[in-house]
Amino acid sequence: xxxxxxxxxxxxxxxxxxxxxxxxxxxxxxxxxxxxxxxxxxxxxxxxxxxxxxxxxxxxxxxxxxxxxxxxxxxxxxxxxxxxxxxxxxxxxxxxxxxxxxxxxxxxxxxxxxxxxxxxxxxxxxxxxxxxxxxxxxxxxxxxxxxxxxxxxxxxxxxxxxxxxxxxxxxxxxxxxxxxxxxxxxxxxxxxxxxxxxxxxxxxxxxxxxxxxxxxxxxxxxxxxxxxxxxxxxxxxxxxxxxxxxxxxxxxxxxxxxxxxxxxxxxxxxxxxxxxxxxxxxxxxxxxxxxxxxxxxxxxxxxxxxxxxxxxxxxxxxxxxxxxxxxxxxxxxxx
Numbered sequence: 217x218x219x220x221x222x223x224x225x226x227x228x229x230x231x232x233x234x235x236x237x238x239x240x241x242x243x244x245x246x247x248x249x250x251x252x253x254x255x256x257x258x259x260x261x262x263x264x265x266x267x268x269x270x271x272x273x274x275x276x277x278x279x280x281x282x283x284x285x286x287x288x289x290x291x292x293x294x295x296x297x298x299x300x301x302x303x304x305x306x307x308x309x310x311x312x313x314x315x316x317x318x319x320x321x322x323x324x325x326x327x328x329x330x331x332x333x334x335x336x337x338x339x340x341x342x343x344x345x346x347x348x349x350x351x352x353x354x355x356x357x358x359x360x361x362x363x364x365x366x367x368x369x370x371x372x373x374x375x376x377x378x379x380x381x382x383x384x385x386x387x388x389x390x391x392x393x394x395x396x397x398x399x400x401x402x403x404x405x406x407x408x409x410x411x412x413x414x415x416x417x418x419x420x421x422x423x424x425x426x427x428x429x430x431x432x433x434x435x436x437x438x439x440x441x442x443x444x445x446x447x448x449x450x451x452x453x454x455x456x457x458x459x460x461x462x463x464x465x466x467x468x469x470x471x472x473x474x475x476x477x478x479x480x481x482x483x484x485x486x487x488x489x490x491x492x493x494x495x496x497x498x499x500x501x502x503x504x505x506x507x508x509x510x511x512x513x514x515x516x517x518x519x520x521x522x523x524x525x526x527x528x529x530x531x532x533x534x535x536x537x538x539x540x541x542x543x544x545x546x547x548x549x550x551x
Contacts (some may be wrong), residue, residue: 251428261476262439262446263400265341265369270309271545276519277484277530278498280470283429283457285419288325288432288548289377291436294431295394296417296451297475298333301325307351309546312540332378333394342368365405365469373398375415385425393417400448402439409439413448429470430433430454450475464488467525484517495520496532513537519544526550 233429272291274281281289288305304326311319321339327336377394384390387545396415401408414438421452431453457469467485484498498517519532532544540551 225390234523254525261449262456263369263402263434263448265317265319266371266400266434267449268311268313268319269449269532270311270339270544271307272309272519272530272532273496275520275534276496276498276521276530276542277466278470278482278499278500278517279472280455281459281485282417282470283419283427283455283468284466285429288323288335290343290377290417291323291325291337291373291393291396294417294419294429295335295377295396295415296392296419296429296431297334297534298327298335298375298394299379299389299392300419300421301327301333302384303327303550305548305550307517307548308544309544311542311544313542314344316345328492330477332412335375335377337371337373337375339371340368341370343491343496348423350546366403367405368403369400370397373415377417378525382421387421389423390421392419392421398434398436398498401497402441404441407441409441411437411439411448413437425460426458428454428456443523447475461487482483486521488521488523488530492523495525496520515532 218396220466223320253360255409269275269279273287274284274289274293277284281293283294285294286300288301288307290297290301296470304322309322309323312320319339319341321337323335325333325335346367373396375394375396377392379390380391382388394417396414398413399546400411400413401411413434415431415433415435417427418461419430422428432447433451433453435450436448438447452473453470455468456538457466457468465487467483468483470482472480472482481501482498483501484496486494486496488494496519500517501514514536517532517534520529521528521530526549528548528550530546530548536542
């Protein structure tokens with residue numbers, strides 16, 4: 217028994233040292249990412265759906281989740297939080313977006329005693345009944361309607377996270393790091409395009425009340441349709457989060473910097489009532505639209521969470537005024 221314990225501790229130390237070594241090797245190259253994050257202009261990157269928030273809870277909290285990342289949403293928001301999870305979790309999510317765009321996804325998190333936490337997500341975005349127009353009589357005499365077509369996108373990501381300093385149960389000066397490998401496939405009518413990308417994340421628990429998060433997402437290849445190819449929407453997130461009132465009140469403030477648009481500041485909070493019900497609210501400081509009314513409305517997010525035994529149902533809502541409203545709902549189970 218003693219020999220087995222020593223072997224486990226030796227293996228754990230080896231993995232921890234390798235993880236720390238990987239982080240130290242990446243630090244000198246961070247400055248080289250600055251040119252990649254220079255703004256190119258809204259919509260100049262492809263696969264914009266990768267920037268859509270996919271979790272009901274993070275969306276309701278203003279998309280300020282990089283310094284929270286304490287559940288299975290960490291798969292897509294900050295892989296650095298995966299190493300702190302102690303239970304197996306799954307989350308099934310569905311989103312109703314604008315213009316009949318829908319997205320469904322499934323995440324699974326599997327913590328281990330020695331090897332850290334492994335996780336995966338599969339998401340499917342789709343919309344149908346897009347009107348097809350073609351040249352009339354194959355010559356430039358105008359256009360005519362000819363049926364319809366659909367657009368879809370599939371993404372799959374395998375992730376890994378581990379606590380590399382302190383311990384999973386230690387709430388002071390503890391660092392978790394993680395990374396993910398993502399496969400992307402888009403379908404436009406009868407045409408397909410594929411790409412690969414990686415995510416990097418870190419979550420640092422300065423104390424039980426304060427934590428910091430950092431993640432770089434969608435660093436990878438380009439999507440190519442026929443002759444044109446475009447880069448993926450590279451995103452940098454950095455934030456600070458905290459908890460008060462015996463972990464019932466959680467809040468977060470985040471700097472969100474996508475390469476193809478300006479910097480935004482996201483904020484959000486939730487308050488658990490008897491650890492059963494959690495109203496949530498968020499605000500995103502941004503300047504996307506010239507219409508100040510729409511800009512203000514779309515900055516607001518809200519939602520609610522309900523816990524029952526080992527299950528949790530979350531709902532997130534973002535209004536866009538006359539353009540429409542977006543809804544996300546998810547079910548999480550822990551075992």
